[in-house]
Amino acid sequence: MSADSSTSQEIPNPAVDGSELIRFDKVVKRYGSNVVLDELDFSVASGKHVTLIGPSGSGKTTILRLLMTLVRPEQGTIKVGGNYLTHEEKNGKLVPAGEKHVREVRKNIGMVFQQFNLFPNMKVLRNITEAPVNVLGLSKDEAEQRARELLDLVGLGDRCDAYPTQLSGGQQQRVAIARALAMRPQVLLLDEVTSALDPELVAGVLDVLRDIAHTTDITMLCVTHEMNFARDISDQVLMFDSGRVIESGTPEKIFTEPEHERTREFLSAVL
Numbered sequence: 001m002s003a004d005s006s007t008s009q010e011i012p013n014p015a016v017d018g019s020e021l022i023r024f025d026k027v028v029k030r031y032g033s034n035v036v037l038d039e040l041d042f043s044v045a046s047g048k049h050v051t052l053i054g055p056s057g058s059g060k061t062t063i064l065r066l067l068m069t070l071v072r073p074e075q076g077t078i079k080v081g082g083n084y085l086t087h088e089e090k091n092g093k094l095v096p097a098g099e100k101h102v103r104e105v106r107k108n109i110g111m112v113f114q115q116f117n118l119f120p121n122m123k124v125l126r127n128i129t130e131a132p133v134n135v136l137g138l139s140k141d142e143a144e145q146r147a148r149e150l151l152d153l154v155g156l157g158d159r160c161d162a163y164p165t166q167l168s169g170g171q172q173q174r175v176a177i178a179r180a181l182a183m184r185p186q187v188l189l190l191d192e193v194t195s196a197l198d199p200e201l202v203a204g205v206l207d208v209l210r211d212i213a214h215t216t217d218i219t220m221l222c223v224t225h226e227m228n229f230a231r232d233i234s235d236q237v238l239m240f241d242s243g244r245v246i247e248s249g250t251p252e253k254i255f256t257e258p259e260h261e262r263t264r265e266f267l268s269a270v271l
């Protein structure tokens with residue numbers, strides 16, 4: 001660990017104990033000798049929309065991948081909804097979490113990826129109903145009703161019977177958003193969800209997400225290079241650099257009065 005690892009803990013973070021949905025405690029993630037996250041502490045309060053910004057390679061996506069348990073940390077703990085994701089308690093001791101425990105905690109988390117990741121051989125409706133039926137045990141009728149409501153929400157109520165390849169990238173990403181929401185997760189993770197889209201399709205996807213952010217109480221943790229979108233939807237923006245939160249605050253504060261030199265440099269390069 002670097003000698004000044006305590007600095008990340010001094011960053012004020014509005015998430016308060018009791019209402020926090022996500023908590024990282026001293027999380028270390030390394031790839032070989034590359035220390036991507038260095039004793040990272042951060043939390044996200046229930047119902048808030050938090051955006052991670054920062055230079056390429058600073059570890060933003062790694063945080064989302066840890067939450068999806070696509071990768072595991074070398075040290076530290078992660079909690080979601082008060083339950084350990086990384087560990088489970090057995091006989092009063094914390095031990096590394098087993099698959100069954102991880103699956104249970106992860107039900108609370110939905111993710112939308114850069115590359116949509118829809119099932120190409122399934123029609124749109126089935127893409128959305130598959131997990132609610134198989135994982136949550138919903139009946140086919142219940143799952144289809146939920147899927148149709150969500151397709152209406154993302155403006156694709158008339159495309160239930162299309163295959164993903166018959167849709168534009170923007171439409172596919174809106175299906176992916178509906179699919180994530182169909183699991184009724186407590187938190188929605190958004191990983192640069194517009195970066196694979198043609199420019200003219202970006203606005204439609206961001207409008208849907210703005211709508212969801214403003215009309216639902218879902219917690220959102222978002223990695224984006226779309227600074228206007230971050231400004232619009234975020235309650236809190238976290239500026240990342242080298243796996244640390246170096247500055248956090250409201251979008252107004254971060255975008256108009258950044259305190260940290262690295263934040264100013266980053267924003268002047270991207271705005």
Ligand SMILES: Nc1ncnc2c1ncn2[C@@H]1O[C@H](COP(=O)(O)OP(=O)(O)OP(=O)(O)O)[C@@H](O)[C@H]1O
Nearest residue numbers: 031034036054055056057058059060061062063223
């Ligand atoms: N599977 C992997 N194997 C090895 N190194 C990896 C792997 N995934 C990520 N990394 C490294 O971890 C670091 C952080 O990557 P991450 O994708 O989290 O950054 P990021 O801030 O999201 O960047 P970007 O904005 O470019 O997406 C980078 O140095 C990256 O090369």
